[in-house]
Amino acid sequence: MIHDEIDRRLLAELQEEGRITNVELAQRVGLTAPPCLRRVRALEERGAIRGYHADLDPxxxxxxxxxxxxxxxxxxxxxxxxxxxxxxxxxxxxxxxxxxxxxxxxxxxxxxxxxxxxxxxxxxxxxxxxxxxxxxxxxxxxxxxxxxxxxxx
Missing domain, CATH: 3.30.70.920 (Lrp/AsnC effector binding domain/regulation of amino acid metabolism (RAM) domain)
Structure with a gap:
């Protein structure tokens, strides 16, 4: 599922802040925007990222x-x-x-x-x-x- 340290960092950042922009995410993990987006899409396709949602206060x-x-x-x-x-x-x-x-x-x-x-x-x-x-x-x-x-x- 996770291929390397960058995938792990991408997942950790998205898990903490799902609404982060691709540009900000790329900066945080040390990539440029296009490869960052490709990696995130690959993680979604492999099922490591199941979806995105808002954390609502019941x-x-x-x-x-x-x-x-x-x-x-x-x-x-x-x-x-x-x-x-x-x-x-x-x-x-x-x-x-x-x-x-x-x-x-x-x-x-x-x-x-x-x-x-x-x-x-x-x-x-x-x-x-x-x-x-x-x-x-x-x-x-x-x-x-x-x-x-x-x-x-």
């Missing part, structure tokens, strides 16, 4: 509740696992869904406007999902670190 947008739900399924057959993942992909409140090993099959990150909205989501969308055996939830009290990506420095 509370500023009215989403005051974040919950992690630990979901156990009744069946762990591959088709059942994929069906659950497909269902979670359709729910906009679900921001992350990770399959785990161990007692819990999935951990799901959910955002909601308030406790009542979350309760409605839980009882009308998550719990009734086919093959769900149990759901245990934990409300986030405080987040001390939220850092996307990987440690490249």
């Amino acid at each position: 509370a500023a947008l009215g989403f005051t509740i974040t919950v992690f739900a630990m979901v156990s399924l009744k069946s762990q057959a591959e088709e059942s696992l994929r069906a659950f993942e497909d269902q979670m992909a359709e729910l906009p409140e679900v921001r992350e869904c990770h399959m785990l090993n161990g007692e819990i099959d999935f951990i799901v990150k959910i955002v909601s406007r308030d406790l009542q909205s979350f309760q409605e989501f839980l009882t009308s969308k998550l719990t009734p999902t086919p093959n769900v055996g149990s759901v245990k939830t934990s409300l986030v009290i405080r987040s001390s670190k939220v850092k996307p990506g990987v440690p490249l420095e």
